[in-house]
Amino acid sequence: MARLCLIAAGQGADADPAAVDETVLGELLGAGVQIPGSPFEGMEVAEARALLDGDSGPELMLDAMLRLGPYGLSLAELREHPHGIDLGPLEPRLKEVLGTESGLVRLAPAELGGEIGRLNERLAAPAPPMVLIGRRQLRSNNSWLHNIPSLTGGSNRCTLHIHPDDVARLGLDTHARIVSATGDLVVPVEPVDRIMPGVVSLPHGWGHAGSAQRTASLHPGVNANALTDDSVTDALSGNAVFNGAPVTVAPAPAPAGTDETAAPQRVPLPVVTA
Known part of the structure; x- marks a missing residue:
């Protein structure tokens, strides 16, 4: 996929796919160094990049996202615990993320409530x-x-x-x-x-x-x-x-000159042998 992106960008089929990974990492870390409380806060992007662990672009991205996540984990820690890490019981977050003025879940927003009359008219027709x-x-x-x-x-x-x-x-x-x-x-x-x-x-x-x-x-x-x-x-x-x-x-009647009810004949795929 990275190579296809580079070809579409006009860089040709010989461009290194790792360039796309580095671009994504740069954008991810560029935001991470500006997040208050982030493990990369205040660093240069290159300095944060040097701290990442991974053998490929996707692994490096995973490590960056784990470090920026709420638990401050890393890819190395996951490798040390192949059977999983207990992060404790789930904690409620609804009040933190709910953005309504009342602080309540709106089961019938005004936009939907206004449609009930039109729906009833449609059902009665x-x-x-x-x-x-x-x-x-x-x-x-x-x-x-x-x-x-x-x-x-x-x-x-x-x-x-x-x-x-x-x-x-x-x-x-x-x-x-x-x-x-x-x-x-x-x-x-x-x-x-x-x-x-x-x-x-x-x-x-x-x-x-x-x-x-x-x-x-x-x-x-x-x-x-x-x-x-x-x-x-x-x-x-x-x-x-x-x-x-x-x-x-x-x-x-069936359209003239057609036999659309008949299943078309299949053409077998060529057999490829080693």
Whole structure:
């Protein structure tokens, strides 16, 4: 990681990674020599650096942080006690770190309390026919692995998770059309009993139609963002709302010229021998 940082900084692949460690140590000790009561208080950074013990940059950083910590330990002391050091019973610190004007934990800050009325209005409103949520995929990692042949297929497919009861109620077959206030998509149906009735789920990171990535473009999937409205934001954080979008779901024929329900063939990785 240090070498990559140096390459990104324009110093080339031959730069010494230890330079990054020394930079981090310098910043750490630069702050440490100014902390009242610190074991390095009033020292020059080079003087404090000379006191550290360790065979690598990470060990030196660990030693510095232990020395600057509340117990004044060192890496050498930890090595002398491989089974641990008893630092005594835990001590309460809540009053020390709690920054509210009242000195109490605010279980209902005014900002949240003001939202209760709006929440009650939302709960009292008629429920939408269906709501759409996103999902992550273990073998997908956003869109990063969609162009790797050995990772296509299996659970790494763009399908609509929907409860079997909803499949029967809506008369769905292999594909469904999902319509929201901002767009509509046709996607393969995958009934799963792990999802709540009335809720459907699309994975994010798909929509590779027209991509220059050969494997990804063969199994493009659909872009779930087409169904979300980026003008609808959370009142407190300002984040766009990407979950719980109202949608309707209806049967749809498979898109012409595609077989999205079939699992893609895997291409085996080359065997490397010593």
